[in-house]
Amino acid sequence: MSATLSGLIRDLGAARPAAPAVSTGGQTVTFGRLDERSSRVAQALLQAGVGPQDRIAVLDKNAPTFYEVTFGAAKVGAVTVGLNFRLATPEIAAIVADARPRVVVVAPEFRALLADVGPDGPRVVQLGEEYEAWLAAAPAEDPGAEADPDDVVLQLYSSGTTGRPKGAMLTSANLLFTPRMGREFYGMGPETVNLVPSPLFHIGGIGYxxxxxxxxxHTVLVRDVDPAGVLALIERHRVTHTFLVPAVVQMLAESPALPGTDLSSLRRIAYGGAPMGETQLLKAMALLGCDFMGVYGMTETAGSVTALAPDDHDPRGPRAALLRSVGRPLPWLDLRVVDPTTGEDAPVGGVGEIWVRSGQNTVGYWGLPELTAETLVEGGWLRTGDAAYLDDEGYVYMHDRMKDMVVSGGENIYPAEVENVLYAHPEVLEVAVIGVPSDRWGETVKAVVVPRPGAALDADDLIAFARERLAHYKCPTTVDFAGELPRNASGKVLKKVLREPFWAGVGRKVN
Structure with missing residues (x-):
């Protein structure tokens, strides 16, 4: 396999020119066509004065265009920046100002999001007639530039809603561990039909x-995540594999369209990107009828670094507790759990921060040397900011983001543990646990709960339910009810947004 993105599409275009590469909205592009159109993009970029390591941005929902631009940019040594179409106009402007792309390719429906980009900003090419004319004016000849595997090819931004944008830079060498992951852990090959609902501006989309x-x-893209529509795509394209965030797994399991959908082609669902409650997982396993595999990773590691194999998903077996794990580290990387107070490896069962050493690790954050130095530390380790512990077999059990940990009366409380208990309540649809100010304890636990339709949940009853199953200091002292939880593009709950009203003026950072 090629060591670069540009080499990858060249090889696939030559070896499998008539095979389907990517489909969406009734359109299918073959590998030969994708190779040709990416060469036209490369030539158009050269005509626009784009050179090695210049940035090119894409603002659209999932479409083959993202691959055309990404592979085309790679053929001239440029870097693709994925823009989150869910952001507000000022947020888009902040990322464009940070990344300084030479060209932005944008869908007509999102053209207005570039309104705050100044007159001296990038050239904007609108998808549709303008984009097609731009490509038609360029020859379909591969410029033939040979890239270095360690050159940056992709820049993905965190999806937070405040603060300075943070662009993680990924190289071909980082990203091309993912086909190996596909072959060795997903059981994929040339015959695979892979459904991708996560947005391509996110590692769970483009990386997966x-x-x-x-x-x-064959990659089947989901442009809009609607449970009935996703199920229809699985049936129509005979999808074999997919990666879903837990919220989407739950949507499919509860969709009225599920009983009438033929899912017999589906071999494996990978899940991750956010905590998956055991109750959710068991229900999905029973209803969706395929293998499940848990994964853990992040943008900065170019995707998954652990996997919980399908054989470890045995709710009735002697190792049923493994369902609470995200699996073991992949064999080509090193993983530690580091005690934040001592800087040493935490003992078995001791909670600490996950550190990863791998060829997948980002080379750093664009324009943020101090943050890069804080994240990439001596010895080639990347500090993830995620809290977990290891068991004696090396399985990883997530607790939370370190910054989401609640410290109440000197006790460390990990929200994921509390959420897992509350998800077992039959009338709870979704839950997020946060820390809020307490005059007595410094902070205390609050649960924000989305009830199931028609449920008559009572806060006191829910607190009592938790107290029957957890130490009292870990349990919510208050419960708020909501119609939905705020989420980012990858499906993660934005706990920062939930915390902000309670900590405003208190003097604690809520990021």
Missing amino acids: SLTAMGLGG
Whole structure:
């Protein structure tokens, strides 16, 4: 397999020119066509004066265009920046100002999001007639530049809603571990049909999709996540694999369209990106009828670094507790759990911060040397900011983001543990646990709960339910009810947004 993104599409275009590469909205692009159109993008970029390590941005929902631009930019040594179409106009402007792309390719429906980009900003090419004319004016000849595997090819931004944008830079060498992941852990190959609902501006979209695409498999993109529509795509395209965040797994399991959908082609669902409650997981396993595999990773590691194999998903077996794990580290990387107070490896069962050493690790954050130095530390380790512990077999059990930990009366409380208990309540649809100010304890636990339709949940009853199953100091002291939880593009609950009203003026950072 090629060591660069540009080499990858060249090889696939030559070896599998007529095979389907990517489909969406009734359109299918073959590998040969994708190779040709990416060469036109490369030539158009050269005509626009784009050179090595210049940035090119894409603002659109999932579409083959993202791959055309990404592979085309790679063919001239440029870097693709994925823009989150869910952001507000000022947020888009902040990322454009930070990344300084030479060209932005934008869908017509999102053109207005570039309104705050100044007159001296990038050239804007609108998808549709303008984009097609831009490509038609360029020759379909590969410029033939040879990239270095360690050159940056992708820049992905954190999806937070405040603060300075943070662009993680990923190289071909980082990203091309994903086809290996596809082959060795997903059981993928050229015959795979891989459904990608996560947005391509996120590692769960572009990174995950390379698992099958990098092996010559067929990628089916989801432009809008609607449970009935996703189920219909699985049936229509005979999808074999997919990666879903827990919120989407739950949507599919509870969709009225599920009983009438043929899912017999579906071999494996990978899940991750946010905590998956055991109750949710068991229900999905029973209803969706395929193998499940848990994964853990992040943008800065170019995707997954652990996997909980399907064989470890045995709710009735002697090791049923493994369902609470995100699996073991992948064999080509090192993983530690570091005690934040001592800087040493935490003992078995001791909670600490996950550190990863791998060829997948980002080379740093664009324009943020201090943050890069804080994240990438001596010895080649990347500090993830995620809290977890290891068991004696090396399985990783997540607790939370370190910054989401609640410290109440000197006791460390990990929200994921509390959420897992509350998810077991039959009338709880979704829950997020946060820390809020307490005059007595410094902070205390609050649960924000989305009830199931028609449920008559009572806060006191829910607190009592938790107290029957957890130490009292870990349990919510208050419960708020909501119609939905705020989420980012990857499906993670934005706990910062939930915390902000309670900590405003208190003097604690809520990021």
